[in-house]
Amino acid sequence: MNDMIAIYALVALLGVPLGLYMGRALGSRRTRMDALFAVIEAPIYRLAGIDSHQSMTWQAYALAILKLHAGLILLAWLVFMFQGVLPLNPDGIAGMPWDTALHTAVSFATNTNQQHYSGQAQLSHLSQTLAIVTLQFLTPATGLAVLVAIARTLLVKRGASVLKGVGNYYQDLTRSVVRVLLPLAVVVALLLTWQGVPASYQAAPQVEMLDAQVEEVQSIPLGPVASMVAIKQLGTNGGGWYGPNSSVPLENPTPLANVVETASLTLIPVALLFAIALISGRRRLMLGVGAVMLAFSLVSTSVVVYSERMPNAALIELSQPGANLEGKELRFGTDLSALWGSWTTQTSNGSVNAMHDSFNPMGGMMLLMDMFVNVTFGGIGVGLIGFFLYLMLAAFVGSLMVGRAPELFGKPLETREMRWISLAILAQPLVILGLSALTVAMPGAVQNSNPGFHGLSQVLYEFTSAFANNGSGFEGLGDDTPWWNLACVVALLIGRFLPMLVPLAVAGWLAGKRTAPAGRGTLPMDSPAFMGLTAGVIVIVNLLGFLPVLVLGPIAEAAVQGF
Amino acid sequence: MKTVENVAQETLHVKDEALQTRASWSSALRFLAVMAVLLGLAYPLATTTVGGWLFPEQAGGSLMRDPSGRVIGSRLVAQTFVGDGYFIGRPSAAGNDAASVSGSNLAPGNAALRERAEADAQTIARREGVSVDQIPVDLITASGSGIDPHISPEAARLQVARVAQVRQIDEASVTALLEPALENTGWLGAPVINVLRLNASLDERYPAASGEDDSPSNTVE
CATH class of the missing domain: 1.20.5 (Single alpha-helices involved in coiled-coils or other helix-helix interfaces)
Structure with missing residues (x-):
């Protein structure tokens, strides 16, 4: 209980000042810190040959994102495939097969960090740092950049009509990295090292087991682990050094480390509410958004915590009565595993400190639902962007309900906008359910490790996680096959770029339209009623899309087990 | 609060005249x-x-050394113990291999989980001479990492009698070693016993009777 209080308190206490700081650091007004950070930022711009003051059209901004990400994917893909002959490989790890390497590269370039490999055994120190850590910084920074671009174009009151363009991608990106992510990551990395997370470039020590009857030599993989775990947690990345992620004591050694890592999961997504309130000046709107998110979050977390306190159905009467400890670490117990599980799926992080595959059915279902919704705080930047996507749909529906021409912040929402908004929202069930159905139908493709209803849940979870850019999994799935790798690549790319770039495009399109003055019949977007409508739209859209498959998976599983 | 126009002007910072249309x-x-x-x-x-x-x-890597300075393991990585003179940790889906860490990933509805837990429970019940409903749940559940170094204090107490008997020392001497192996006793977390530290202190204190007794229970996995 103390741990929970500490985690919630830490997020609440740090979220507000961090958000206000981010609002100043990333917003477009000049501040005194510009000169300070210019020491690092100016050389970056100079070396990259970028005029950071030149504002881009939304098309150029989007194109810059796609080009940089193509480069990121290529860099990571090559490093993974050729790590065997590259330096910083003290444990002599061989190159990755092309399909696993491609999946891994795309997965990290989309801020997903879905892993079809085990890091400690299959990646060299160079791969873990040059490829993975680089992407773990630049992908959340991209989410932040796009969010700030949308905020300054669409949300700032009348700002868009005076502003041309949406900003400069490289400036937004660099500021997000240098002013926000990097300083936080340094602090968290050192805290975690203090608590016992390895920070070393040594090869794995080889240890003879204490019990002489066990004639095995234990290899203890080390590396610059702490630096990666810090940004993995802060950047809604989730891809850990070791296969089972932060359940591994080397990656998450103590209750204090767990408090720091859990709080880091949600810190920036929560802080962003305050940052965007500051940048856009729409405080009431962001308050409403935050309230909806918090409500979703509390419901989800409560269900998962309750579910995991229940005994595991397989273990009834085989021991003293107890909570579901299968797949969980004793130093955390079930409550802190459930809290992490629900937060990591809400925020699109995807790191774990317990195995979700062994959660009780209701807990597992809640994790799936968190990822369907994916805007309960959500991934860095993309969480709020996704929420705005739902907000646009709600504005459309709400305007029609009151008999007004659909509008968003005084700008008319017309066919072109609505067509793309609908596509971005409908792509999710189409891709997840389509690929799941295809996988189940293809003989030999599934590779699930559990029979029956849970076997279907494993397939559903994998694609949901890929599309939501989450990265966690029901990890019993034998997912390192060409089919799984390539099918997930499709879900990863669509799930990342469509819901991120469509709102940017809409912001760009609306910026060019005339603002209608607010009148009597205008839908007040910052009213509790409209926020209620938006929450309703989120719930209904997701239930319509996914309730049938939930009945076939976790609900049937729960029914069979009697709770 | 500044006016909107002010914001927009200061925004530029980015030059407004020449909009970049290509990347x-x-x-x-x-x-x-x-x-x-x-x-x-x-x-x-x-x-x-x-x-x-x-x-x-x-x-x-939080390595532990014996008095002679030899590395005996990491405080953060469980080891496998089979000798009856040792405390035994949680089941591991990875055989306590830190290079291939893993949970079981078995769902509660999976018959394989029931089978594994049943076998483990019976082994423990036989070894400790108790009935299965006295076994703490952490001893029959595999951890997430496969190298969870801890067991609950109850799980340790359950094993005291057997360890004392095999090592031919009195139970109080063994019980006295539990306290120093206790971790997370502060404000955060719940107290747990570090099995490797506990067993290392056993070997250090009572070296004559290590786990290499000549009647190892061959039922132990």
Whole structure:
């Protein structure tokens, strides 16, 4: 209980000042810190040959994102495939097969960090740092950049009509990295090292087991682990050094480390509410958004915590009565595993400190639902962007309900906008359910490790996680096959770029339209009623899309087990 | 609060006149190269160096040594114990192999989980001479990592009698070693016993009767 209080308190206490700081650091007004950070930022711009003051059209901004990400994917893909002959490989790890390497590269370039490999055994120190850590910084920074671009174009009151363009991608990106992510990551990395997370470039020590009857030599993989775990947690990345992620004591050694890592999961997504309130000046709107998110979050977390306190159905009467400890670490117990599980799926992080595959059915279902919704705080930047996507749909529906021409912040929402908004929202069930159905139908493709209803849940979870850019999994799935790798690549790319770039495009399109003055019949977007409508739209859209498959998976599983 | 126009003017910062309509490959790739060096090489190197300098023991994997200085394991990595003179940890889906860490990933509805737990429960009940409903749940559940170094204090107490008997010492001497192996006794977390530390202290204190007794229980996995 103390741990929970500490985690919630830490997020609440740090979220507000961090958000206000981010609002100043990333917003477009000049501040005194510009000169300070210019020491690092100016050389970056100079070396990259970028005029950071030149504002881009939304098309150029989007194109810059796609080009940089193509480069990121290529860099990571090559490093993974050729790590065997590259330096910083003290444990002599061989190159990755092309399909696993491609999946891994795309997965990290989309801020997903879905892993079809085990890091400690299959990646060299160079791969873990040059490829993975680089992407773990630049992908959340991209989410932040796009969010700030949308905020300054669409949300700032009348700002868009005076502003041309949406900003400069490289400036937004660099500021997000240098002013926000990097300083936080340094602090968290050192805290975690203090608590016992390895920070070393040594090869794995080889240890003879204490019990002489066990004639095995234990290899203890080390590396610059702490630096990666810090940004993995802060950047809604989730891809850990070791296969089972932060359940591994080397990656998450103590209750204090767990408090720091859990709080880091949600810190920036929560802080962003305050940052965007500051940048856009729409405080009431962001308050409403935050309230909806918090409500979703509390419901989800409560269900998962309750579910995991229940005994595991397989273990009834085989021991003293107890909570579901299968797949969980004793130093955390079930409550802190459930809290992490629900937060990591809400925020699109995807790191774990317990195995979700062994959660009780209701807990597992809640994790799936968190990822369907994916805007309960959500991934860095993309969480709020996704929420705005739902907000646009709600504005459309709400305007029609009151008999007004659909509008968003005084700008008319017309066919072109609505067509793309609908596509971005409908792509999710189409891709997840389509690929799941295809996988189940293809003989030999599934590779699930559990029979029956849970076997279907494993397939559903994998694609949901890929599309939501989450990265966690029901990890019993034998997912390192060409089919799984390539099918997930499709879900990863669509799930990342469509819901991120469509709102940017809409912001760009609306910026060019005339603002209608607010009148009597205008839908007040910052009213509790409209926020209620938006929450309703989120719930209904997701239930319509996914309730049938939930009945076939976790609900049937729960029914069979009697709770 | 500044006026909107003010904000918009100060916003520019970015030059408004010449809007950039294209994005070049060369900026993308050059930016990527700079960032890869800063974030992928300099940042890990800096934090790892400073971390290793501030906290050398933790940074190196929290290794434990016996009095002679030989490395006997890591405080953070469970080991396999089969001898009846040792405390035994939680079941591991990875055989306590830190290089292939893993949970069981078995769902509650999976018959394989029931079978495994049943076999483990019976082994433990036989070894400790108790009925299965006295076994704490952590002893029959595999951890997430497969190298969970801890068991609950109850799980340790359950094993005291057997360890004392095999090592031919009185139970109080064994019980006295539990307290020093207790971790997370502070404000955060719940107290748990570190099995490797406990067994190492057993070997250190009562070396004559290590786990290499001549009647190992062959039912132990």
